Each structure stands twice: as C-alpha cells, then as structure tokens.
Amino acid sequence: xxxxDLLSSxxxxxxxxxxxxxxxxxxxxxxxxxxxxxxxxDIFDVLLQRERLGSTGVGQGVAIPHGRLPSIDNIICxxxxxxxxxxxxxxxDEPVDLVFLLLAPETAGADHLKALARISRLxxxxxxxxxxxxxxxxxxxxxxxxxASASHAA
Numbered sequence: 001x002x003x004x005d006l007l008s009s010x011x012x013x014x015x016x017x018x019x020x021x022x023x024x025x026x027x028x029x030x031x032x033x034x035x036x037x038x039x040x041x042d043i044f045d046v047l048l049q050r051e052r053l054g055s056t057g058v059g060q061g062v063a064i065p066h067g068r069l070p071s072i073d074n075i076i077c078x079x080x081x082x083x084x085x086x087x088x089x090x091x092x093d094e095p096v097d098l099v100f101l102l103l104a105p106e107t108a109g110a111d112h113l114k115a116l117a118r119i120s121r122l123x124x125x126x127x128x129x130x131x132x133x134x135x136x137x138x139x140x141x142x143x144x145x146x147x148a149s150a151s152h153a154a
Contacts, residue, residue: 003122004146006077006102006115011035012142014135016080016099021088024080025051025065028101031078036103038071043103057090061133062123064116066102075115076103079145081132098123098132 013031018024025047033040046067050056057063078101085095100119104112122128122145131144 002146003077003118006075006118007079007142007145009138009142011076011078012138012145013078013080014138014141015083017083018086019084020086021051021057021096022048024063024082024086024088024096024099028065028078028080028099031080032076032101032103035078036072036076038069042069042071043067046103047101055089055091057088057096058120058123059090059092059094060123060126060129061085061090061094061096062098062100062129063088063090063096064100064102064119066104066112066116068104068106068108068112070106072103072105074105075108075111077101077115079141081135081141098129 016027018027026044029040029044032043046069047065050067056065080099082097085097088096102115135141
C-alpha cells in the first residue's frame with residue numbers, strides 16, 4: 001500500500017495554522033469533514049478519544065492522529081505541514097510540525113494497520129522529513145510523500 005493509494009494532492013496542506021494539539025485536531029477534523037461530508041464533530045471526537053489513550057505524536061516532530069468511523073467506506077488520509085510547531089505530548093517530547101491524519105472504517109482491520117505502517121516506515125527516513133520540512137508547495141509535498149512511499153514500499 002502506497003500513500004498515493006490513500007492520499008491525493010488535494011489532501012496535502014502545506015501551511016496549516018494551529019496553536020495547540022487540540023487546535024490541530026480541530027483543523028484536521030474540519031478539513032476531513034470538508035473533503036468527505038462527514039460530521040466535523042464526529043471526526044474530532046474520534047481523534048480526541050484516541051489521544052486520550054496516548055499521544056499519537058510518534059517523535060521526530062511527527063504525529064499520526066487516527067481513528068475509526070462507522071460512517072466511512074474507505075481509509076481517508078490527510079497530510080499537513082504546520083506553520084508553527086506545537087506541543088503534542090510526543091514520545092520524545094519534541095514539538096510537532098508534520099501531521100498525518102488517518103481515518104478508517106470500523107471494518108478496515110489490517111488495512112488501517114498497513115496504512116499506519118506505511119507512514120511509520122516513511123517517517124523513519126531523516127531525508128524525507130527534511131524534504132517535507134523544506135517544501136512549501138502542495139505539489140512538491142505530494143511528490144515527496146508519494147515518491148518516497150513508493151521507494152520505501154519494501
């Protein structure tokens with residue numbers, strides 16, 4: 001599973017404005033609701049509920065907020081590069097500036113885990129993180145994400 005299978009260039013946000021973890025989750029819920037016609041509050045509640053189990057800030061300035069919704073049929077992915085780093089209670093205590101949102105159907109099973117694993121492999125590469133932080137245009141970010149994902153597919 002490549003990120004290109006989950007993510008279109010329209011779901012890449014090169015400059016998301018947010019001042020806190022909660023604000024990031026609210027903005028991602030708003031963006032996902034606009035793209036999917038799902039209820040923004042339902043998305044936010046799922047993300048907040050998942051954060052209560054433990055932070056989805058995985059380290060190196062990256063967070064992967066995710067959750068399952070009964071009202072969707074396919075995995076939804078959004079990538080956002082934050083204007084400013086925010087505290088996300090990350091595992092390494094570093095602030096976050098790169099965020100991948102994943103929403104999956106309740107019946108997604110292994111596909112949800114495969115999508116999380118794909119992102120996890122991608123963000124282990126410091127060069128990819130540098131490229132994502134250095135790119136300010138939607139198309140350039142999308143290219144980095146999809147080309148890197150394809151080359152890390154092993």
